[in-house]
Amino acid sequence: MDTLTTSVKKKALELGFADCRIASADVEADDGFDRWLAQGYHADMDWMARTRDVRQQAALKLPGVRSVVVLAWNYYHPDTPPLPETGKIARYARRRDYHRSLLKPLKHLASYIRECAPDEACYASTDSGPVRERAWAARAGLGWIGRHGLVIHPRFGTWFHLATILTTVPLVPDEPIPDRCGNCTACVHACPTNAIVTGRLVDSRRCIAYHTIENKGPIPDEIADRLGGWVFGCDRCQEACPWNKRTGMAAAEMDERERTFPSLTAKALLALSEEEFNRLYAGTPLMRARHAGLCRNATLVLRSAGDQRP
Ligand code: SF4
Ligand code: SF4
Structure with missing residues (x-):
């Protein structure tokens, strides 16, 4: 692995991310996303269809993109108080909005990459930009896409947020990992x-x-x-x-x-x-x-x- 790739991953962990893997941006479009749109599974989330092309072609968002840095932010805690039967709130939402809490470390990491490679560009986002995060996470081997459509990390399950940085820096990509759903349904x-x-x-x-x-x-x-x-x-x-x-x-x-x-x-x-x-x-x-x-x-x-x- 080259020095920059190693130091980007190290920096990500220092900033509080639970894991950091790299995908090569030079991959084909994600069939699953197109099937999801074609079936109307996006309901009235029309922005998903409107941003289809840029989601499928990262170069439309960041010309010259070579790599995608994929990050996991763990939000699991075993001691969250039990919820009333008529007032259940998804686990991720019982905390500060992750769009805010991840922004600082995410921007910090993007700045770090630019400091290391001053002529290169980055685009950082966490569920806020037209980036197909799950597909990149699977491609980078951060986890695999489970039957429920979410990325499963071998250590953190699904209790984590995804964030990505598209970059023109040619980092060393990681290998995908096998699907471990097996026969489970x-x-x-x-x-x-x-x-x-x-x-x-x-x-x-x-x-x-x-x-x-x-x-x-x-x-x-x-x-x-x-x-x-x-x-x-x-x-x-x-x-x-x-x-x-x-x-x-x-x-x-x-x-x-x-x-x-x-x-x-x-x-x-x-x-x-x-x-x-x-x-x-x-x-x-x-x-x-x-x-x-x-x-x-x-x-x-x-x-x-x-x-x-x-
Ligand atoms: S099939 Fe089983 S292992 Fe796979 S996502 Fe569903 S519950 Fe998890
Ligand atoms: S897909 Fe998952 S989140 Fe959606 S209704 Fe079914 S169990 Fe709930």
Whole structure:
């Protein structure tokens, strides 16, 4: 491995990333993404279709791109407080918004690459730019794409965020790792809305995570009746995955605010004013759905639970 590749990986770990692997940018487009779009599995996330070309051809985003630095940011912690049955929030969202917490180390790493190679360019993003992060992660051998469509890291399971840096620097690529799902179908059976379809894809139109976070309109009854207590996101497929249930998984650091993240029942959520909601959840991913979205979800959760629970 050349010196720059080694030092970029070392720097990434120093900055708090859990893993760093490299993909060569010189690869063909990702069939899975095109099939996902063609089937309409992106629901009303039209920006996915609009940015199809730039996602499939990284050179449209960064002319002369040679490498993709793929980074994992662990967010797993075994001691997160239990959630009320009618107020479940996806594990990643019980923390500071990762778009913010990753930005500083990510920009720092991109600056480091530019310092080492001053004539070269970088484009850094974490779920914020038109970059097909999962495909790059698989190509770099950071993990493999599980049946539930998420990247599984051999050490961190799926409890991590992905970030990437496209760069014109020719770094030494890593090899992909084999698929380790084997004959398992636990996630497919755990999904309450049959959203996991063939080809390691998820049909967003049936996915609770999509509806409770991204869908700004009404949630179809067929999905709303199966929310199972989830008011923001859904971790059912991840919780069922044996790669996420191993003991002794590395715990990420949490600050005091994250340790005391308010876990409210659906009824308690509905009782919050918009101002109280904003004060309690400022800086967390819940702000994406806003007070109105959480209230809609909480109302449907109570409806599907017969409105009997505390
Ligand atoms: S997030 Fe929930 S609804 Fe979506 S695929 Fe996973 S289990 Fe199914
Ligand atoms: S639950 Fe099983 S099939 Fe699904 S992603 Fe995990 S290992 Fe793969």
